[in-house]
Amino acid sequence: TLISTLESLGLSDFLERFWLPENVTWADLERSPPGVDYPHARHLACALPLAVxxxxxxxxxxxxxxxxxxxILHIQTGVRRQVQPNALLEKFYQSKTIPDHKHLEGLSKQLDWDLRKLQRWFRVRREQDRPTTETKFCESLWRFTFYSGIFIYAVYNMWHSPWIWDTRQCWYNYPFQPMIQCQYNYYVAELAFYWSLMFSQFTDIQRKDFLIMFIHHLATILLITFSYANNMLRAGALVMCVHDASDIFLEAAKLANYAKYQRLCDAQFVVFTLVFFITRLIIFPFWIIxxxxxxSWEIIGPYQAWWVLNGLLLVLQVLHVFWFYLIICIAIKSIFKGKVSKDDRSDIESSSDEEINSNSSKKCK
Known part of the structure; x- marks a missing residue:
C-alpha cells in the first residue's frame, strides 16, 4: 500500500534513488525470503511512545x-535561603537573572534599596534555582544504569557476530541483510532513550554546552533513524556501542564526586578520559567511519543517503574533538590543583563569583 501510494504521487523513484543503492528497489526489500525480516522505517514508530x-x-x-x-550515601538536598518576596524583582528576574549596573540603579530608585541589598537578592534568588547535589546524583545514576545495561546487552548479543571483527562484512550483500530481534531491540531502546533525552534536556540541569548537546542528540536520532531505514544495522550498532562505553565511566565519575569520594572520582575520570580517547578518537574515526x-564505497558504492549518513558521522566526530578539548582542560587543571576541580561543562552558574570552591561542591565530569 505504501509503495503504491508513493508511485501514484511520483515519489517512489525519487525516494528509491535517495535511500537505496543503485539497482535496488522498495519492492526488492518488501519481498523478503520466508523467515527473513528486513528493517523498515515504520518499525521505529513505536520509539516516540516508548520514549514517554x-x-x-x-x-x-x-x-x-x-x-x-x-x-544511604548521606547526600542531602540541602536547605536553601529564601529571598524576600518581591513581585517587581521576581518579574525582572524571569527576564534577566543577572542585571547589569544600569538596571540595578533603576531598581534601586524604584524600591529605595541600596545596590548591595539588590545584588544580594539576585544572588540568593539564583542560588534557589541551582540544582541540589541530590538532583544531580539522581540524574547521573539513571544515565549510568541505562548506559551500563544497554552496553552489556549489546556486547552480549553481538560479541560473536563476525561483522564486529571484520567491518567489511557490514557491507557484503547489502542491503539484503536479515535483521535479527536483538538488533531491533537495541535500536528501539537507544532511539527511545535519546528521544527522552531530547525532551528532558529542557527540564534537566542546564549546562554551558546545552546547544552542543541538543545538536548531538538530534544528530544521534537522525543517525539511528537513517541507518535503520537503510538497513545499516551492523555499522549503526557499532556506533552506538562505542558511544555508550565511555558514557558509563563519565557517569560513574560524577556519582563518586557527588558522594564525596574524591579519590574514586579522580580514578574514574582518568579511566573515562582513556576510554573516551580510545573509543571516540581512535576506534570511531579509524575503524567505523x-x-x-x-x-562501503568499495563494496556497494555511494548513493544520496550514503552522503547524509557520513555527514552525520562526521558531525559527531567534530563534537568528539570539541569534548575531548574540554576533557584535556579539566585534566590540566587537575594537575595543578591535585584533583578534578571544575568541569567546563558544569552547571550554568549565576556568576563567576558564585562558584562553589569547597571540595563538597566541586564537580567531576
Whole structure:
C-alpha cells in the first residue's frame, strides 16, 4: 500500500534513488525470503511512545531507587535561603537573572534599596534555582544504569557476530541483510532513550554546552533513524556501542564526586578520559567511519543517503574533538590543583563569583 501510494504521487523513484543503492528497489526489500525480516522505517514508530514510557520510568527510578541510594550515601538536598518576596524583582528576574549596573540603579530608585541589598537578592534568588547535589546524583545514576545495561546487552548479543571483527562484512550483500530481534531491540531502546533525552534536556540541569548537546542528540536520532531505514544495522550498532562505553565511566565519575569520594572520582575520570580517547578518537574515526566511508564505497558504492549518513558521522566526530578539548582542560587543571576541580561543562552558574570552591561542591565530569 505504501509503495503504491508513493508511485501514484511520483515519489517512489525519487525516494528509491535517495535511500537505496543503485539497482535496488522498495519492492526488492518488501519481498523478503520466508523467515527473513528486513528493517523498515515504520518499525521505529513505536520509539516516540516508548520514549514517554522511558521518561516516566526514569521518574519512578529516581524516586524509588536513586533517592534512597542518595540517602544511604548521606547526600542531602540541602536547605536553601529564601529571598524576600518581591513581585517587581521576581518579574525582572524571569527576564534577566543577572542585571547589569544600569538596571540595578533603576531598581534601586524604584524600591529605595541600596545596590548591595539588590545584588544580594539576585544572588540568593539564583542560588534557589541551582540544582541540589541530590538532583544531580539522581540524574547521573539513571544515565549510568541505562548506559551500563544497554552496553552489556549489546556486547552480549553481538560479541560473536563476525561483522564486529571484520567491518567489511557490514557491507557484503547489502542491503539484503536479515535483521535479527536483538538488533531491533537495541535500536528501539537507544532511539527511545535519546528521544527522552531530547525532551528532558529542557527540564534537566542546564549546562554551558546545552546547544552542543541538543545538536548531538538530534544528530544521534537522525543517525539511528537513517541507518535503520537503510538497513545499516551492523555499522549503526557499532556506533552506538562505542558511544555508550565511555558514557558509563563519565557517569560513574560524577556519582563518586557527588558522594564525596574524591579519590574514586579522580580514578574514574582518568579511566573515562582513556576510554573516551580510545573509543571516540581512535576506534570511531579509524575503524567505523573508515569502514562507512571507504569499505562501503568499495563494496556497494555511494548513493544520496550514503552522503547524509557520513555527514552525520562526521558531525559527531567534530563534537568528539570539541569534548575531548574540554576533557584535556579539566585534566590540566587537575594537575595543578591535585584533583578534578571544575568541569567546563558544569552547571550554568549565576556568576563567576558564585562558584562553589569547597571540595563538597566541586564537580567531576
Amino acid at each position: 514510557v522511558v521518561f516516566l520510568f526514569r521518574l519512578l527510578f529516581e524516586r524509588l531507587v536513586a533517592k534512597p541510594c542518595a540517602n 573508515r569502514s562507512v566511508l571507504f569499505e
